[in-house]
Amino acid sequence: MKNLIRIITLFSTLSLIAACDHSHDLDADGGDEHGHGGLVAHGHEPGAIAVTHFTNSTELFVEYPPLVVGEDSAFAAHLTRLSDFRPVESGRVTVFLKGGGNQEERFVVDAPTVPGIFRPVARPVNAGRRHLSLELTSESGTVIHDLGPVTVYPDSEKAAAAQPHEEEDSGEIPFLKEQQWKVDFATVEVVKRSLRPSIHATGIIKARSDGEALVSAPVAGYLSPGASFPRLGSRVSRGDPLAVVVPRVAGEVDVASLELEVERTSSRLELAQREKRRIAELVDQEAAPKRRLGEAENAERVARAEFEAANNRLNQFRRNTGTTMESEQGGLTVYSPISGVLADIRVAAGSYVNQGQSMFHVVDIERLWLEANVAEVDLGSMGEVTEAWFQVDGFDRAFEASPDTGGLLVAQGSVIDAVSRTAPVVFEFDNEDQRLRVGMFAHAHIATGQSVEAPAVPINALVDEAGQDVIYVMTGGESFERRVVRLGIREGDYVHADSGVEAGERVVSRGAYLVRLAAASPAEAGHGHAH
Numbered sequence: 364m365k366n367l368i369r370i371i372t373l374f375s376t377l378s379l380i381a382a383c384d385h386s387h388d389l390d391a392d393g394g395d396e397h398g399h400g401g402l403v404a405h406g407h408e409p410g411a412i413a414v415t416h417f418t419n420s421t422e423l424f425v426e427y428p429p430l431v432v433g434e435d436s437a438f439a440a441h442l443t444r445l446s447d448f449r450p451v452e453s454g455r456v457t458v459f460l461k462g463g464g465n466q467e468e469r470f471v472v473d474a475p476t477v478p479g480i481f482r483p484v485a486r487p488v489n490a491g492r493r494h495l496s497l498e499l500t501s502e503s504g505t506v507i508h509d510l511g512p513v514t515v516y517p518d519s520e521k522a523a524a525a526q527p528h529e530e531e532d533s534g535e536i537p538f539l540k541e542q543q544w545k546v547d548f549a550t551v552e553v554v555k556r557s558l559r560p561s562i563h564a565t566g567i568i569k570a571r572s573d574g575e576a577l578v579s580a581p582v583a584g585y586l587s588p589g590a591s592f593p594r595l596g597s598r599v600s601r602g603d604p605l606a607v608v609v610p611r612v613a614g615e616v617d618v619a620s621l622e623l624e625v626e627r628t629s630s631r632l633e634l635a636q637r638e639k640r641r642i643a644e645l646v647d648q649e650a651a652p653k654r655r656l657g658e659a660e661n662a663e664r665v666a667r668a669e670f671e672a673a674n675n676r677l678n679q680f681r682r683n684t685g686t687t688m689e690s691e692q693g694g695l696t697v698y699s700p701i702s703g704v705l706a707d708i709r710v711a712a713g714s715y716v717n718q719g720q721s722m723f724h725v726v727d728i729e730r731l732w733l734e735a736n737v738a739e740v741d742l743g744s745m746g747e748v749t750e751a752w753f754q755v756d757g758f759d760r761a762f763e764a765s766p767d768t769g770g771l772l773v774a775q776g777s778v779i780d781a782v783s784r785t786a787p788v789v790f791e792f793d794n795e796d797q798r799l800r801v802g803m804f805a806h807a808h809i810a811t812g813q814s815v816e817a818p819a820v821p822i823n824a825l826v827d828e829a830g831q832d833v834i835y836v837m838t839g840g841e842s843f844e845r846r847v848v849r850l851g852i853r854e855g856d857y858v859h860a861d862s863g864v865e866a867g868e869r870v871v872s873r874g875a876y877l878v879r880l881a882a883a884s885p886a887e888a889g890h891g892h893a894h
Contacts, residue, residue, distance in 0.1 A: 364418065415840040416508045417552075417869075420445055423497060423508045424540060424840025430460075430515040432490045434480055440481040441540040441840060442499060448549045448873075450479020450540075454501030460515065461496070464535045465489035469793050471495070479544060490517040517854065535842040536835070536882040543841075547872035550837050555866050556819035558854040559810040562745060564735040564788070566753055566807035568799055574727035575801075576700045580606065580716040584608045587694050588712040593723070599699045605723055621677045628670035635666040636657070690794050691765070703727035706801065726801055731794050732765050732773060735807035738787035746818035750857045751790050753807040759823065761855040762799070764790035765810075777892040779810040806856070818866045819857040826875050835878045843878050 424441040437663035438458060441793030442451040453474065460468040461587055465488075472483040495513040499506045516522035586592075587607035593599065610800045639659040707724035710716055737745060748771060750765030764770035769792070776787040779870075786811060825848075826833045832850055835843045864870060871878055 375494065375495055390515070393552055393582050401707070413839060414510055415740065415837075416510060417445070418506050418508060420503070421451065421499065421506050421508070422448075422840070425510075426496065427485070428545055430485060430493075430513060431519055431522050432487050432515060432517050434519065435864065436487070436874060437487045438483050438485065438497075440479070440497060441479055442481065442482065443479065443540070443544070448543065450544045451475070454481075454499050454511075456481040456483055457498045457500070458485050459496045459498065460485070460487060460489075460493040460513075462494040463489065463491040463515075465493070466616050468493075469655070479540065482767065487515045490515050493606065521543060535785050535838055535844055536878055537841055538843055538878050538881045542877075542881075543874070546874055546877055548877070549872045550869045551821060551824070551872040552872055553818050553820055553860070553864050553866050553868050555816050556857055556859075557814040557816045557830040558819060558852045558857065559814045560812045560852050561752075561808035561810050561854060562737065562741045564737045564785075564807045566733050566735040566805035567732050568801055568803040568805060569732040570726045570728075571730060571732055573857055574701065574703065574730065576703075576725045577721050578605060578697060578700065578723040580608055580720045581697065582608060583718045584705070586710055586722075592712040593705055593708065595705055597705045598703070599705060599725060600702045601699060603699045604696050604712070605699055606697050606712075607694040608697060621673070621870065624673040624699055625670070625677055627759065628666065628673045632663070632666040632670045635663040639663050646857065656728060678850060697718050697722070699725055701725055703728060727800065728794055728797050728799070730791055733737075733790045733792060733805060735788045735790070735805075735806060735809060736780075736783060737809065739779055739784045742786060744811060745788075745809060748775060748809055748811075751788075751807055751809045753805040755803050755805050758798075761822075762792065763855065765790035767795045788864050810854070814851055815859070817851060817859040817861065818864060820860050820864060821872045822853070822856050822858055824859070824870045824872045824875060825850075826879055828879070833879075834864060835871040835875050836864060837871065843871065843882075845879075845882060 411426045411428060413424070416423045416425075422443040422445060424443075425438055427438040428436050430436050439759050440456055442454075442851075444451055455471060455473050456475075458470045468485075468488060470483045470485045472481050491514070493513055493515050495510040497508045497510060499508075514525070516525065585608070587609055590881045591604070593605055599605070629884070639656070639662070642656050642659040646653055646656045703725045704727075706715050706721060706726040708722070709724070710720075710722045716722060727862050733751065735751060735753070750763070750767075750770065752761050752763045752765070754761050771791050772784060773789040774787075775789075779786050820834060826835070834846055834848050836846055840843050846863045848860045851859035851861045877891070
């Protein structure tokens, strides 16, 4: 079944690659292999000038014929938002020709012909060396792509003679803008990053020692079926009521009997006190012997002792269970000992529970522990530990447990496990988006040694091809090059590229596998644009 899914996916992707036939109808070629300031120029069609330029917010891939005085030069300007690598769908584009001792010339188009593609037409008036720029004005503001010097030729013959000969196929992989816009695609500039060497360890996400609590039944009894019975995943604060247990204290005696006994002894004490006062008045009037007063006083002492004993039994029961008596419900309210999330509810409202039975599992997931189990052979090279980073299956980014992100080292185990031959190292970290769950397995890396600075590429840019680490480098807006890289230190979402790419180049960070498919079917991908 999995193989069938792969075949269907491959067929669908190749169909997408083949679906867009381009033809810009341009007729000049020129530019350097790699320009400065975000410029990349390459020959896309025979006789066309193709330039790729980046700003902080947009990418421009533009094709246009050589500029000739008095002749129309149609620009095909592909504009992409770098925030999501989707086409710019609205705005006004202005092409500027400046400098060279002549007046500024500008050529405007008020909207794209299709989303992402603007087609201003330039008809130069002055020949010579000019400065070319393209300005995008939209609701998001104004962005200027400075394309540098350009020559405006006095006639078509001189323009044709000045163009270099068409180079043979350089092995570049075509992947058109219209294709990039339809899929999950992105590129990123390679920059030098300081990464620290690390050792790998298996890990598990755990609750903090003071961030987890199992709430058990204080006594045997029935859970009151109240309307506020908690739900799985609910957030609770420390001291919030979780359930009410209507207990059975011993045999057929329940907690209500304790309250009843207190009331009975209280009534007996009140009667004994009234009787003693009555007898005392009779003795004062010499209507009763003093012996009767002594008997009344003794009866009062017995009644008081019975009341105090009953009251003490009730108070002692409350202290032993750590609960509060709800006389109106005849039960014991159980409270949450910590703030957190109800990770597990093991009882139901109205059910019978035994004393000590686990009822609720409360976990504080705002700050968690990473327990990394370091192999015995790596302990000698670990050195002083301060931080770690880790990955969890199902997440496309790495998580950090470092002082810079609010993390800290909790403990280092000093005993080797006899079975796994590992020692634990525990870090505490902020679970910022609270998506990590207790019990998840992690691929942990504990930082060791000094930082090293080198060109780094995102982990997502790497494609495993028959055991080789491959990246796809952008050589132009719609052309890419396959390169084998040798990897070095890895930290978080980045890894050093010791060879195969230089700082300043751009690599495919999302959609590299689709570029690989395009390389396998260059005929289907095609070079021409038709709009």
